[in-house]
Amino acid sequence: MLLKVENLCKDFPVEFSIFGKPKKFLKAVQEVSFEIEKGSVFSIVGESGSGKSTIARILSGIYSASSGKIIYENKVFEKNMKSSDIQMVFQDPDSSLDPRKTVSFIVEEGLRIHKILSKKERKRLVLDTVKSVGLTEDVLKKYPHQLSGGQKQRVAIARALILKPKVLILDEPTSALDVSVQAQILNLLIELKEKYELTYILITHDLKIVNHLSDQTMVMYLGQIMEIGKTEYVIQDPLHPYTKGLLESVPKIGTQNLANFSIKGEIPSPLNQPKGCVFKTRCPLAFEKCFESPKLTEIGDRKIRCHLYEKEV
Numbered sequence: 001m002l003l004k005v006e007n008l009c010k011d012f013p014v015e016f017s018i019f020g021k022p023k024k025f026l027k028a029v030q031e032v033s034f035e036i037e038k039g040s041v042f043s044i045v046g047e048s049g050s051g052k053s054t055i056a057r058i059l060s061g062i063y064s065a066s067s068g069k070i071i072y073e074n075k076v077f078e079k080n081m082k083s084s085d086i087q088m089v090f091q092d093p094d095s096s097l098d099p100r101k102t103v104s105f106i107v108e109e110g111l112r113i114h115k116i117l118s119k120k121e122r123k124r125l126v127l128d129t130v131k132s133v134g135l136t137e138d139v140l141k142k143y144p145h146q147l148s149g150g151q152k153q154r155v156a157i158a159r160a161l162i163l164k165p166k167v168l169i170l171d172e173p174t175s176a177l178d179v180s181v182q183a184q185i186l187n188l189l190i191e192l193k194e195k196y197e198l199t200y201i202l203i204t205h206d207l208k209i210v211n212h213l214s215d216q217t218m219v220m221y222l223g224q225i226m227e228i229g230k231t232e233y234v235i236q237d238p239l240h241p242y243t244k245g246l247l248e249s250v251p252k253i254g255t256q257n258l259a260n261f262s263i264k265g266e267i268p269s270p271l272n273q274p275k276g277c278v279f280k281t282r283c284p285l286a287f288e289k290c291f292e293s294p295k296l297t298e299i300g301d302r303k304i305r306c307h308l309y310e311k312e313v
């Protein structure tokens with residue numbers, strides 16, 4: 001197992017006492033556990049605010065976890081630990097690329113921070129990496145605003161790749177791009193994965209991409225796992241009412257097992273989460289027991305958090 005996450009939690013302090021002590025927390029990630037095999041694609045899906053980017057930011061060392069364990073290559077990550085093996089491509093290249101810096105500076109940055117290689121060797125590697133993502137030498141002197149959306153995302157990928165990571169976290173890698181460019185970036189990512197034997201953590205709202213690319217899928221809602229397992233089960237034959245609702249908007253992936261409903265209503269405020277099952281305010285199958293919190297239960301090769309699937313004890 002390359003990466004193992006156990007009971008990961010992230011609580012953001014959102015209200016403070018007059019002495020600066022946190023008195024109210026937003027539970028962004030709650031008891032999340034998963035395992036990722038080397039060379040696989042692990043997808044995280046769920047509506048806005050479900051905690052996907054927070055998990056990505058913890059794994060890439062930007063945030064520290066409130067509790068839980070991250071085990072990478074059989075070593076436990078200490079608090080605030082950062083590994084150059086795990087790199088992230090951010091949701092929006094416009095905000096993740098510094099507008100005042102040239103492409104050359106941006107791509108080289110990781111090497112400078114980690115004090116890797118001589119200046120000459122760094123320049124050579126920057127050029128090779130930029131070429132490996134399908135850009136030409138002339139972009140090196142340009143600033144982000146002089147690039148197209150697709151070129152910006154290629155720069156963001158080059159910046160992550162230059163540190164020769166083993167795991168690449170792709171947070172909505174194509175959502176900010178035009179439809180015509182999305183396929184090009186996806187194809188590039190598929191090619192890079194093969195070439196550099198990468199493992200991907202893919203965060204996306206596009207369930208067709210998830211179905212096409214990923215080995216395992218984790219479905220999140222308000223910081224909790226609703227369903228997790230092999231993509232062929234979770235996406236092609238979903239069981240959890242939330243996963244079924246998500247897939248309802250993507251009819252092409254639908255199978256005979258899809259229930260005929262979509263998710264109605266608003267996502268509750270993460271600061272005021274429903275008691276019991278967090279999905280109960282929108283679940284068409286909610287019943288009395290849903291006022292109690294369901295446990296994540298193993299059903300065959302997947303896990304589901306729903307009373308409908310809890311085994312009788």
Ligand SMILES: Nc1ncnc2c1ncn2[C@@H]1O[C@H](COP(=O)(O)OP(=O)(O)OP(=O)(O)O)[C@@H](O)[C@H]1O
Nearest residue numbers: 012026028046047048049050051052053054055270
């Ligand atoms: N730095 C922060 N401080 C306080 N709350 C935060 C912070 N970052 C995220 N949150 C909150 O944590 C929850 C999860 O946010 P996160 O960005 O992980 O969601 P997401 O699943 O990536 O959503 P999206 O699909 O919109 O990108 C949200 O309610 C968000 O408002």
Ligand code: SF4
Nearest residue numbers: 277280283290306307
């Ligand atoms: S536990 Fe109840 S409310 Fe939650 S998903 Fe299952 S049926 Fe719906």
Ligand SMILES: [Mg+2]
Nearest residue numbers: 052053054091
């Ligand atoms: Mg996000």
